[in-house]
Amino acid sequence: QVQLVESGGGLVQAGDSLRLSCAASARTFSMYAMAWFRQPPGKEREFVAAISRSGDSIWYADSVKGRFTISRDGAKNTVYLQMNSLKPEDTAVYYCASGSGGTYGSGYSYWGQGTQVTVSS
Numbered sequence: 001q002v003q004l005v006e007s008g009g010g011l012v013q014a015g016d017s018l019r020l021s022c023a024a025s026a027r028t029f030s031m032y033a034m035a036w037f038r039q040p041p042g043k044e045r046e047f048v049a050a051i052s053r054s055g056d057s058i059w060y061a062d063s064v065k066g067r068f069t070i071s072r073d074g075a076k077n078t079v080y081l082q083m084n085s086l087k088p089e090d091t092a093v094y095y096c097a098s099g100s101g102g103t104y105g106s107g108y109s110y111w112g113q114g115t116q117v118t119v120s121s
Contacts, residue, residue, distance in 0.1 A: 022080075034098050035107075036070060086117075093117075
């Protein structure tokens, strides 16, 4: 069964914005924290942002703080990542994840297929 389905990636120029979406099943969405990770080309996967089950606790990587916003919509069982002021170094495959929470991939049990974000200079 597909647990998480990402969308919204694309090719943009530096300074532009994108909004990524991740749709989950109602059970998965209600029971787990949600997060976004990314993997730049040739590099390891890294944490981007996370949000607790209730939405009252949010964490961001220092590299995206002030530019990216994570949110969740319980009615749509969807988590979003609003990305503003994009930089070329934001270029990566972005993955949605659900699980117990935290800033490490080991804290998440379910992962989406990934969506490519490319930011040109």
